[in-house]
Amino acid sequence: MKLGYHLGYWSAGPPPGALDTVKEVERLGFDSVWTAEAYGSDAFTPLAWWGSSTSRIRLGTDIVQMAARTPTATAMSALTLDHLSGGRFVLGIGASGPQVVEGWYGQPYPRPLARTREYVDILRQVFAREAPVTLDGDFFQLPHPGGAGLGKPLKPTVHPLRADLPIHLAAEGPKNVALAAEICDGWLPMFFSPKSDAFYRKALAEGFARPGARHTTLEDFEVPASIPVILRDDVEEAADLIRPSLALYIGGMGAKQANFHFDLFVRLGYEETAHRVQELYLAGHKKDAVAAIPTSLVEDTALIGPAEKIKDELAAWEETVITSLLLRGDTSTLTAVAEILS
Template identity: 35%
Template sequence: MTDRDVFLPVAAQASVGAFVEQARRAEDLGYDAAWIPETWGRNAAVVLTSIAEGTDSIDLGTSIMPIYSRSPALIGQTAATLQEVSGGRFRLGLGPSGPIVIENWHGVDYGNPLRRTRETVDVVKRVLSGEEVEYDGEYFDLSGFRLRCTPPDPVPPVEVAGMGPKAVELAGRFADGWHALMLTADGIADRVEDLERGAEKGERDSDDVRVTLALTCAALPDRERARELVRQHTAFYVGGMGTFYRDNLARQGYEETARAVYDAWQDGDRAAAMAAVDDDLLDSLAVAGTPDEAGERLAEFEAIDGVDAVSVSFPRGADPDEIGATIDALAPTESGR
């Protein structure tokens, strides 16, 4: 059975305590894991520590923790600590983010994200093993590092996010999981092929690489409001968050739409950018509608071959009540899973 996770909504939380309450709510409703990103707000590791102390059974993870804002050794230490405080429930999700975030906000050269991701995964896994780390890479040169505390048991999975073919191939070759987003069913099939190719190159079984698909969801009695929220969110990412999301959409056969959304958003015409995301595309990428409608659509995504978990995430414009309503409507217990 496909797991159903929840992606905690950073923008809607007034306090760390609010995150804890959302995670408890998800745990009570039967969600399998709660994920939190790290962008320019709260420190994900600190928040997850509070959530770990305030929950009992739900898995916890970062999706994603950027690899440029911490050293691999520190990421490994952080993962080991979070695995300890959560009682073995932690999953480490990593990713390069993008140049807008890394260069403008952290002041670090974005460089070669694929190579840096691979080296980070390599080093983190060695740190988590508890063995002394000797590593000679293009970006990182470590000698003599070893955890001073007892290494985690079990070792937390190290998963990576990626949209392009090479990034997903890397996940299949070196990571324990892949976090997918903004993909249609056909797009997922194409990227799963990349994952399988990577696993083959790494002499691994692709079934051992967990695929988590993040889906923007709004399940509300007001159908039009739900769809407007998700449409605006999609247009924002394609049009306003650099070129990665635009290119990802174009790669799936929507080049003209991707360009229209991007150009309109860059010109400041938000209405035109949203209008370019038609209903068919919206339903191919996300879940938006009444609770019954959204539940049926989510189940269709869960049935896609190769997907091990779907992560219910939320449009950036949704308020706390709308987020809560969606969490409740799409809970595993509500769908009889």
């Protein structure tokens, strides 16, 4: 597996020392660096700012939210970053969830897979620049059929550096994972576990087998996965650093009736735990929700503990569909982990 660095999205402000860390991971030979967005910092700007101090490492978004921008606006940012980086950009997109899409962006959420298909269609047209971009879809119409009635099909003025600029899709459910395999160049999993490998291989195979699929096997398809790696002698101490994030996503990152992260952990075999964590979190008992996360759940979705333990467990990850391990942490942590994993 290749190594990447995942900066994520900001909390109250920009992460301290981010530029120095980006420079260091490039020096260490990392393959890629990735940013994200939720409802605070955006993904494109930090990637351009910190990426401008690099020369080799690939620059990816994991992820930009589709509801945040029209497909052509996303394509414009992708074209621009690809030119500025000399062809190092990877566009990672995702549908997010109904709470964010409808609450933050004011966009309707239903039928996200159909919307994604149209979104990617438009991106491909822009990147190809073979003809003016048009689509008469259920969600996107180019040109707009109403308004002033003066809409005109257009091509981007910028000539793409790469017509095949890679598009990766974030997905958790089997239908969306299959869609990633069918129409994209990579899949961006969240909370991946080696125990789920067979489940996801089946979903990817379904997408590869569809008529007109962009890829037909895993041979030339990427699966970069953001995996927490915490190097500590004390396993429980390491798990405690991850439990709050797991409680947030299982319990509060989505409505009770529509939380895709919750569903993922149910499939992983933690149904009782997921219900308990969600119940506590939504009731405002966040500390209790954190405490309800068992160490086994953390270990299923992360690499934690002493160096030898991490080395031993890494073998199971190397047998999965994952092609890149995206690490988080400061410079010293990443340097130590890279040495363990090399």
